[in-house]
Amino acid sequence: MKDLFTEIWSSLRQNKLRTTLTGLAVSWGIIIIIVLLGTGNGLMNALLSNSGDTVLNLIEVYPGITSRAYNGMKEGTPMRFNERDIAFSEQFSGKIDRAFGALYFSDTLSLGRETLSSNIEGVAPLVKDTYNIRLAAGRFINENDLKNNSKIIVIDSNAASQLLGDAKDYTRIIGQDIVVGNIPFKVVGIHETEEMTWGHDSYIPYSTARIMRTDGAWLGRITLHFHGLESKAANEEFEHRYKRAMNTFHGADPEDTRTTYLMNRYLNNQEMSKGIRIMRTALWILGFLTLLSGIVGVSNIMLITVKERIHEFGIRKALGATPWSILKLIVMESIFITAFFGYIGMVVGMGADIFLDKTLAAHPMDMGIIQLYVFKNIGVGFDVAIKATLLLIVAGTIAGIIPAWQGAKVRPIEALRADK
């Protein structure tokens, strides 16, 4: 074994340029695969984290417009939700545990001379868990606030810093009064700004919002918590029945599908999982194609190597080398090159992933009105890196075998006659 390595080493040392070129092709292949898979993972992590929600058994109901005339109701009549719809939804099925509404509008927040515009949602306390709202400081809306129609508000950290003109110590806004429109509200909590957010989001008690919007504001959304819908079919069937019931409740055509829009987290999640699966497959296919070009490169170089060394093989055969020993020599050389440079490629590739994670994935991309992370936790698992490298080594071996076979089977007189 040691002899074989000495043989390989001396021939590799002899042909530095060829060795370097082969090695470069191999390393580059591995680097590309690892960076590709790493950024792909980053992209998927970002997708998953931007959606970020953990509660899956949730349907959001948004009002639409009737798309056909029915029983005296004209086509194009807007659906309007109010508290009766919440009550109706809650009783609609035993599968619905809770239903609650949100009243939202847009208004200005101001403190002293600082003013900004924000979405304002009148919500129930449950919203915090449902939408995974993370508090940076203070508290969220509670049942007492609802009961007392308290004029309290929870704003996001960006809004807090902006209103104070102080990015660092923004928690000091808690307890202060800010003006919403023209009504003073006391700030009781600050929630972390979402990674993916459209401007500012502020929360006030549902009951307070209801009083503020006596001018006939309707519910922007009804949220249903359900249980026991475990399949796509069950969810779709449930959605269909719910839509019919709501249509009937509002006197619209039961079969009209435009009257309500449902956003079903369970189904969305399924769609997303499917999308991610497709993406993952696509990434592996791309990786495999990269690998294939690496294999062709190795094979090509091995072919040239064998041609160049055919005279040497002739000498070796005259001195007693069997075809098998020649084959072994070439294949081992090929394995040695791919393993060594594959390892280097793996290390560099993982280094590149770390670098990309520290730069590309460290900050959200600012797209004007929306900030979002395109990449998150770029990188591949160590196992995947090892697997890709092993795959390349195996492929390199196979790539070496065909040229090696040609070298091994050449007849000694032909080989000796070949030009040096």
Next chain:
Amino acid sequence: MLIELKDVNKTYFGAQPLHVLKGINLGIERGEFVSIMGASGSGKSTLLNILGILDNYDSGEYRIDGKLIWDLSESKAAEYRNKMIGFIFQSYNLIGFKTAVENVELPLFYQGVTRHKRHELAMEYLDRLGLKEWAGHYPNEMSGGQKQRVAIARALITKPDIILADEPTGALDSKTSVEIMELLKELNEKDKLTIIVVTHESGVANYTNKIIHIKDGVIGEIEENIRHDAMIFGADGSLK
């Protein structure tokens, strides 16, 4: 009889079939120092290739020490070459990226001899040929005569039955040629080695004890040359 050829024929089938060896009958005893002489195209190289088991023949019989050389697998042929035959080539055929001693070791490597033993033996042979100081040098750092002596050491190291030398002085100047031929002569006399030299130079042939002439694929005259006066060249020590 160490080498026995009976009615050996060889044809190269190309665009025009070429009958190169037309029934060669030849016997060479152990310890003989013979040359095979002929012009280019006479078939002498083909004969050498067959003798060296580098090529096969179409019909007839070729035996080394009684063993029939016919229809051998590549591995078997490699084993026979390794154990029974030592080659000396016109162009030395040393491996460029190996040092002198590594080149000499190579046949033993294919016998599976341990590293240490191999090195020891190779150094011994290089020493015998006066190249001990050159053991660590690469072929491109040596003169033609030195390279040929490395090649001779490599041919000797497995203690083969036959040494086959194909134009061993073809690439050397006349002074060095004399040295190499003297060396082969000495190896034959002292070590009782069987040496077959293929050449087209009469001076080289004159060094051997028997000259086998080959012409147009058949064996012609076989001259006994014990007194080394068969040729006008070489008698006075000048080869070229």
